[in-house]
Amino acid sequence: MKHTYQVLDMSCGGCEANVKKALLALSDVCKVEIDLATKAVVIEMQSHLSLDILQQALLTAGLHYTITLPEHGFAHHSKPASNIENGNGVFYCPMFCEGEKTYSTQSGCPICGMDLVEQPSTTQATQFTCPMHPDVVQDTPGNCPICEMDLVVLESENGEQKTYQELLKKMKISVLFALPVFVISMSDLIPNNPLNTLMSVQNLGFMQFALTLPIVFWTCWVFFKRAYRSIVTWNLNMFTLVGIGTGAAFIFSVVGLFFPEIFPDNFKAENGTVLLYFEATAVILTLVLLGQLLEAKAHSQTSSALKALLQLAPATAILLKNNTEVVIAIDKIKREDLLRVKPGEKIAVDGVITEGESSLDESMISGEPIPVDKFKGDKVTAGSINGNQSFVMRAQKVGSETLLAQIIEMVKIASRSRAPIQKLADTIAKYFVPIVVLMAILTFIVWVWFGPEPALAYGFVNAVAVLIIACPCALGLATPMSVMVGVGKGAQAGVLIKNAQVLEIMDKVDVLITDKTGTLTQGKPSVEEVFSQRGSADDLLCKIASLNQYSEHPLAQAVVQFAQEKNINLTKVIDFKAIIGKGVVGVIGKQKITLGNLALMTTNKIDISDVLMEKVTVAQSQGKTVSYIGVDDKVLGYVAISDSIKSSSKKAITELMSQGVQVIMMTGDNQNTAKAVADALNLSEFQAQCLPEDKLNKIKQLQAQGKIVAMAGDGVNDSPALAQADVGIAMGTGTDVAIQSAEITLIQGDLYGIVKAKKLSYAVMKNIKQNLFFAFIYNILGVPIAAGVLFPVFGVLLSPMIAATAMSFSSVSVIANALRLRKVSL
Structure with a gap:
C-alpha cells in the first residue's frame, strides 16, 4: 500500500536524504519517494503505519521534522500534485532567507522575522456567488436560486490583503494610544507645563504607563515574540534590535516609575524624578508597525506583473455541447472540448480554431501590441483577447498545461531565485546585528565615561537610538525586490527569465551565437x-x-x-x-x-x-x-x-553589435544559403554546415578565451549548445526540449527579445546596486549619528523616535526604488 504525507521542514537535498534513510529503517517500509519542492513523501509499506510511528522514526534519527497528512489538496492515497506549493495558504519570505522554502503559516520568517507573503495560486477552482445574496456560493456559474440574478465570480481575499488589513487595524489602535503618550512627554517642553496643574508628574507617568501597555502587549507584541525567537535560535535580525531597544526602554521606565529610589541622580531630572521613556517605547513601536504596514502595501505591488498574468485567464468559458452553448467554469474544461469564443472575450485555454476566424490581441503573452490574424487550423493561447469576430476552438491544453500557466509558474520560480550579487548582502547581514549590539554597548560606555550630565541617561538614550536605527532588512530586501519586479517586467514584454543569476550574467554577454532556421528566419519553411x-x-x-x-x-x-x-x-x-x-x-x-x-x-x-x-x-x-x-x-x-528572414532580426543584430556584442550565425545549412542570409543581415561572421557538436565546441572555445557567451536557438539539436552557453536563449516557437535547456525564453520567438533581455538585465543590476548602496550608506551614516558623533561639534543628538522613523522608511525606500523597474522601457 502507498500513502502520501508531508514533511514540512525539509529544505535541501541533505534533508531529503536523511528523511528517506530514517523512514526506510522501519521494517514495514518498502520504498520512499520524496518530492522536495512540495515536501511530499510517498511511502510504500507492507502494513499501515500510524503517524506517531513515522514521527518517532524521524526523532530517533535525530531529525526534528514534522510529518503530517497533506494539507493542500492532494489525496492521502494518491500521487502528490506537482504544484501543491502554488496554492493559497502557502507562504514565503520576501528575503528568501531559506531559499525556496515555503511555510504553512504566516507567523513570520524564522530567520529574519519579516511577515511572510502568500504565494498566488495558478490553478484555483473558481466559485460563484450572488451579488444580492452573498451566502449563495457554488462551483458552477448560473442564476441565483433566490433572486435569479446572474452569479458572479467570488473574489477571495488573498494573504497580502489580509495582512495589510490586520496591520492597518493595529496601526490605528497604536496611534490612538501613542499620540497622548507623546503629547504628555512633550508637554515638559512647554513653559509652566499646563498638565502639571491637572495632575502630578508621577500620575502623568502612570498614565503614560497605562497607555503604553496596549501597544507593548497587544498591537506590537509580535515584535517581541520575533525578537525572543531570534535570540533563542540565534537568527539575529531587525526584530532583535527593535525588541532589545524598546524592551530596555520600557522595562527601565517601569522600574523608574515604581522604584525611583534605586536609581542614581544621573538618571533623574532636575525635579528629582527618574526620566521615563514610555513615549520612546510607544512611538518607536508604532513607527516600526507603520514600516511593516507600508512594506505590506509595497509588497503587493512588486508582484503586480504576476497578478496581471493571473487575471488574464477568464473565470468561465462557453462550451458547445450538442450544438448548445453552456457556460462552464474554466477549471471544468477538458481536452477536446469545443468552445465558442465571442468578440472581446478572453481565451480560456490553449487550442486550435476549428471554425471561423478573427484577430487576437496577444500583447500580454508575447509583448507585441499588434493584433494577430488567426484562421481555421491556427493555434490560439489562453489569455489572448478575441477581436470583433466569433470563432469555435478545440481545447488542447488545459489547466497547468497552458502556455499562460507555464509562464506564470516560470515567473514565480524565477522571482524566488537568488542572484550571485546577493551573497555580499547575505555575508554582511550575518554579522550585522551582533556588531550593532556591540556598538550600542560601546556607545553607552563612551557616554558614561566622557558624556555630560546626566551621562547615564544620555548613554542609555543613544544606545537605544543605535539599536533602533540599524536596519538589516534594507540589505536583505535590496536584491530580491529588484529581481521580483524585473522578472515580472520581462514576462510582460515576452521575455521569460528562468532565474536571477541569468539577469546578472546577461548584462555581461559579449558574444551571441545564433542558429538560422526559426531564430533568424521565420521557422515556417x-x-x-x-x-x-x-x-x-x-x-x-x-x-x-x-x-x-x-x-x-x-x-x-x-x-x-x-x-x-x-x-x-x-x-x-x-x-x-x-x-x-x-x-x-x-x-x-x-x-x-x-x-x-x-x-x-x-x-x-x-x-x-x-x-x-x-x-x-x-x-x-x-x-x-x-x-x-x-x-x-x-x-x-x-x-x-x-524560409524568409524575420523583419526584426536585422534590427536586433544591428542594435546588439552597436552595444559591442559579437554576433555569430552557426547553421547546419550549406555555405551558399548561409552566406545569403548573413549578407542580408550584415553579419560578418558565420559558419555553415555545422553539426550540434560544432556549436558546442565553438562556445567552449570562446569561453576559454574569457568571453561571456549567449546562445539563441529553437531546435532539439541546439539543446547541448544552449546548456553549455553562459546564457541559453530559446525561441518560444521552438521545441520543449530547447526551452527546458535555456535560461531565457522569448515567447514571440523574436530575436529582438534578446535586446529586451539585455536592457532588462542592465536595468535590474543597476537597480540592485542602487538598493545596496542606499542600504549600506544608510547604516554607515545612521549608526554613528545615532551614537552621537555630531554632539561634540554641533550639539546634535538623534532622538530614538527619529531613528525609528528612519529605520521604518529605509526598507520601504528600497522597495519603492525596485518598483521603478516597472516603468523601464524595453
Missing part, C-alpha cells in the same frame, strides 16, 4: 521546387514526403504539407533513421532513399552530377535551403525550401 533529373517530380515528392512523415524537423513538415496540398498519398517506409545535422534515410519498396545535405550524400557515397550541382548552387545563392534526394547510389533531384 515552404517548398518552392522539387526538381527531378529523370522521371516525375511528383514521384520524388512522394518518396521524400513519405520519409519525412517520421521526422519532426520544420523542413520535413514543410515537405509533408506540400505533398498533402498536392493530394499525394504517402507510402510505407522501413528502416527509417534520422541523422542529426545531416538528414534522413529510409527504405521504400526495394529502394534506399536518402534526403539531406551534401555531407550526408558524401558519407553514403551517393553520386551527384555536375549539372545538378550547378542548379543547386544557383538556388542556394538565392538564400534557399536545398536538400539532395538520393535513390540508391545516385542523386536524382533536390527539393528547394525557402
Whole structure:
C-alpha cells in the first residue's frame, strides 16, 4: 500500500536524504519517494503505519521534522500534485532567507522575522456567488436560486490583503494610544507645563504607563515574540534590535516609575524624578508597525506583473455541447472540448480554431501590441483577447498545461531565485546585528565615561537610538525586490527569465551565437521546387514526403504539407533513421532513399552530377535551403525550401553589435544559403554546415578565451549548445526540449527579445546596486549619528523616535526604488 504525507521542514537535498534513510529503517517500509519542492513523501509499506510511528522514526534519527497528512489538496492515497506549493495558504519570505522554502503559516520568517507573503495560486477552482445574496456560493456559474440574478465570480481575499488589513487595524489602535503618550512627554517642553496643574508628574507617568501597555502587549507584541525567537535560535535580525531597544526602554521606565529610589541622580531630572521613556517605547513601536504596514502595501505591488498574468485567464468559458452553448467554469474544461469564443472575450485555454476566424490581441503573452490574424487550423493561447469576430476552438491544453500557466509558474520560480550579487548582502547581514549590539554597548560606555550630565541617561538614550536605527532588512530586501519586479517586467514584454543569476550574467554577454532556421528566419519553411533529373517530380515528392512523415524537423513538415496540398498519398517506409545535422534515410519498396545535405550524400557515397550541382548552387545563392534526394547510389533531384528572414532580426543584430556584442550565425545549412542570409543581415561572421557538436565546441572555445557567451536557438539539436552557453536563449516557437535547456525564453520567438533581455538585465543590476548602496550608506551614516558623533561639534543628538522613523522608511525606500523597474522601457 502507498500513502502520501508531508514533511514540512525539509529544505535541501541533505534533508531529503536523511528523511528517506530514517523512514526506510522501519521494517514495514518498502520504498520512499520524496518530492522536495512540495515536501511530499510517498511511502510504500507492507502494513499501515500510524503517524506517531513515522514521527518517532524521524526523532530517533535525530531529525526534528514534522510529518503530517497533506494539507493542500492532494489525496492521502494518491500521487502528490506537482504544484501543491502554488496554492493559497502557502507562504514565503520576501528575503528568501531559506531559499525556496515555503511555510504553512504566516507567523513570520524564522530567520529574519519579516511577515511572510502568500504565494498566488495558478490553478484555483473558481466559485460563484450572488451579488444580492452573498451566502449563495457554488462551483458552477448560473442564476441565483433566490433572486435569479446572474452569479458572479467570488473574489477571495488573498494573504497580502489580509495582512495589510490586520496591520492597518493595529496601526490605528497604536496611534490612538501613542499620540497622548507623546503629547504628555512633550508637554515638559512647554513653559509652566499646563498638565502639571491637572495632575502630578508621577500620575502623568502612570498614565503614560497605562497607555503604553496596549501597544507593548497587544498591537506590537509580535515584535517581541520575533525578537525572543531570534535570540533563542540565534537568527539575529531587525526584530532583535527593535525588541532589545524598546524592551530596555520600557522595562527601565517601569522600574523608574515604581522604584525611583534605586536609581542614581544621573538618571533623574532636575525635579528629582527618574526620566521615563514610555513615549520612546510607544512611538518607536508604532513607527516600526507603520514600516511593516507600508512594506505590506509595497509588497503587493512588486508582484503586480504576476497578478496581471493571473487575471488574464477568464473565470468561465462557453462550451458547445450538442450544438448548445453552456457556460462552464474554466477549471471544468477538458481536452477536446469545443468552445465558442465571442468578440472581446478572453481565451480560456490553449487550442486550435476549428471554425471561423478573427484577430487576437496577444500583447500580454508575447509583448507585441499588434493584433494577430488567426484562421481555421491556427493555434490560439489562453489569455489572448478575441477581436470583433466569433470563432469555435478545440481545447488542447488545459489547466497547468497552458502556455499562460507555464509562464506564470516560470515567473514565480524565477522571482524566488537568488542572484550571485546577493551573497555580499547575505555575508554582511550575518554579522550585522551582533556588531550593532556591540556598538550600542560601546556607545553607552563612551557616554558614561566622557558624556555630560546626566551621562547615564544620555548613554542609555543613544544606545537605544543605535539599536533602533540599524536596519538589516534594507540589505536583505535590496536584491530580491529588484529581481521580483524585473522578472515580472520581462514576462510582460515576452521575455521569460528562468532565474536571477541569468539577469546578472546577461548584462555581461559579449558574444551571441545564433542558429538560422526559426531564430533568424521565420521557422515556417515552404517548398518552392522539387526538381527531378529523370522521371516525375511528383514521384520524388512522394518518396521524400513519405520519409519525412517520421521526422519532426520544420523542413520535413514543410515537405509533408506540400505533398498533402498536392493530394499525394504517402507510402510505407522501413528502416527509417534520422541523422542529426545531416538528414534522413529510409527504405521504400526495394529502394534506399536518402534526403539531406551534401555531407550526408558524401558519407553514403551517393553520386551527384555536375549539372545538378550547378542548379543547386544557383538556388542556394538565392538564400534557399536545398536538400539532395538520393535513390540508391545516385542523386536524382533536390527539393528547394525557402524560409524568409524575420523583419526584426536585422534590427536586433544591428542594435546588439552597436552595444559591442559579437554576433555569430552557426547553421547546419550549406555555405551558399548561409552566406545569403548573413549578407542580408550584415553579419560578418558565420559558419555553415555545422553539426550540434560544432556549436558546442565553438562556445567552449570562446569561453576559454574569457568571453561571456549567449546562445539563441529553437531546435532539439541546439539543446547541448544552449546548456553549455553562459546564457541559453530559446525561441518560444521552438521545441520543449530547447526551452527546458535555456535560461531565457522569448515567447514571440523574436530575436529582438534578446535586446529586451539585455536592457532588462542592465536595468535590474543597476537597480540592485542602487538598493545596496542606499542600504549600506544608510547604516554607515545612521549608526554613528545615532551614537552621537555630531554632539561634540554641533550639539546634535538623534532622538530614538527619529531613528525609528528612519529605520521604518529605509526598507520601504528600497522597495519603492525596485518598483521603478516597472516603468523601464524595453
